[in-house]
Amino acid sequence: MTKCLKSWARFLLRRLRRIVHHPFSPGSTQHLSAKSATFNKVTDLKPSLLSPVAEVFKRCTSYSDLVAGSPHEREFLQWLLAFLDAPSIWFHLSPVEVLHWEDAGTRLEVEGEALSGLAMPYSPAASVEGRLVPVDEDVEGNIAVAEFPPDVDDAKYVVIDAARRGAAAVVFTGRPPRRIVVTGGHGYKFDAAPTPVPVASFEDVGTYVGRRARLEVNTRSRVTYSYSLVAFNSFENTPMISAHWDHWLVGATDNCAGVETAVLAFSELVADDVPVALGLFTAEEGVAPHIPSFYWAWGSLNYLKRWRPTFLVNIDVVGVGTPRIYAAPYLHEVLKGLGPVEDPEAYFDSVHYERWGLPSVTISSLKDTWGFYHSPLDAQIEVANVLYAAELAKRIVKAKPPAPSVRLEDYGLPPVDDPYLAWSLVYNYLVVFADFKHSDIVYTDVFRFLRRRGKDYRRIDLLGGPTLCVDRCGEALETYRELSLLRL
Secondary structure (H helix, E strand, O other): OOHHHHHHHHHHHHHHHHHHOOOOOOOOOOOOOHHHOOOOEHHHOOHHHHHHHHHHHHHHHOOOOEOOOOHHHHHHHHHHHHHHOOOOOEEEEEEEEEEEEEEEEEEEEEOOEEEEEEEOOOOOOEEEEEEEEEOOOOOOOOEEEEEOOOOHHHHHHHHHHHHHOOOOEEEEEOOOOOOOOOOOOOOOOOOEOOOOOOEEEEOOOHHHOOOEEEEEEEEEEEEEEEEEEEEEOOOOOOOEEEEEOOEOOOOHHHHHHHHHHHHHHHHHHHHOOOOOEEEEEOOOOOOOOOOEOOOOOHHHHHHHOOOOOOOEEEEOOOOOOOOEEEEOHHHHHHHOOOOOEEOOOOOOOOHHHHHOOOOEEEEEOHHHOOOOOOOOOOOOOEHHHHHHHHHHHHHHHOOOOOOOOOOHHHHOOOOOOOHHHHHHHHEEEEEEEOOOOOOEEEEEEHHHHHHHHHHHOOEEEEOOOOEEEEOOHHHHHHHHHHHHHHHO
């Protein structure tokens, strides 16, 4: 790096420090509140204020479909390395094998008309002809037409059922069109579960039902390597602020704003000589080369299996709404007073730390974004919201997470020395099915849940693990206890 660029980097850190403290004064003990800040769209800010704050966000959102293993991702990674380079900061690139998948153009041709749409990840390339048929009718040999279910992640169950009944392809109709990952397996496991038939999303196909059509899904995929970027200012094991940069479509809140927030918080902590690491992960949206049904958080899994920060503070889907703090119950007390704290959700890069019982937090407004999640409408943020989330991340990083405490003897298990292993045996994620059209992922006391509610479900899986029961779920508790003993 040239002397001029290093001087610019030092200036940038000083500027970031001034901006990130607005509207929060240094050392302030005021209770953080997103509602107390003035919210402005990025485009409303004066250039003098916008440039240093939103530089990462603007660069990130300039790439539509910034996917793992793509040439654009390599370009963005190189830009980030130059942007972050400054005295006292070191870097590590963590490689991970991925399936690079891209949509080169998807359309539906109906009687001379051509509708543009979005291929659903990780749909194979195909050219399919058939009649457009409602998904609940006779779809054999035809193109099934469905609306997105209330929980858009249940789209995969719609596709699995339609493929089982012989559909040649599935198109989802409705506004906005979305890129929702569809795999071919019930639940969420690490086994291969590729998309069973071509799947795409269009704004309005309902008026064409009954007509013959041709669906052209022009996707390309190849196995390659991608890299997560880790920056740090200490060679000791430290807390880490993390975010993922890969995204579908524009990805303003998911997760370019998260990357911006993580960089702001990290830069401020570095300026204050706080030992900290920054983890910018690839492949949160996927995917491993074999396309598992547990497709997300692939890049962070490969990093965190080898390196374990003392505390993971993850940022995913911010910039609008109310950022919430998601954390395991044993962390709630130390986080009290910083903002709304809830039990973990599985949709973030923190999921593996939570599965392992390790201390992690995710800051997210995901609940406020379902209306435009993974759609072209995810295109703007409120900068004050990003500043709030960055300040929140800084305060959480400085907290000292306690070790969890749980008595395995109370659950019929022998004690262990590792408190995190003990916690993960009792508190973990279950995937539960009341029927096979919908599943929920719940973080819970597994023993208590299976004892009280197991019989209410038709199938229960351990997230990323074995199926505990199908139909006879009143017996799932003893199955889980035996599996826990095997782990010990």
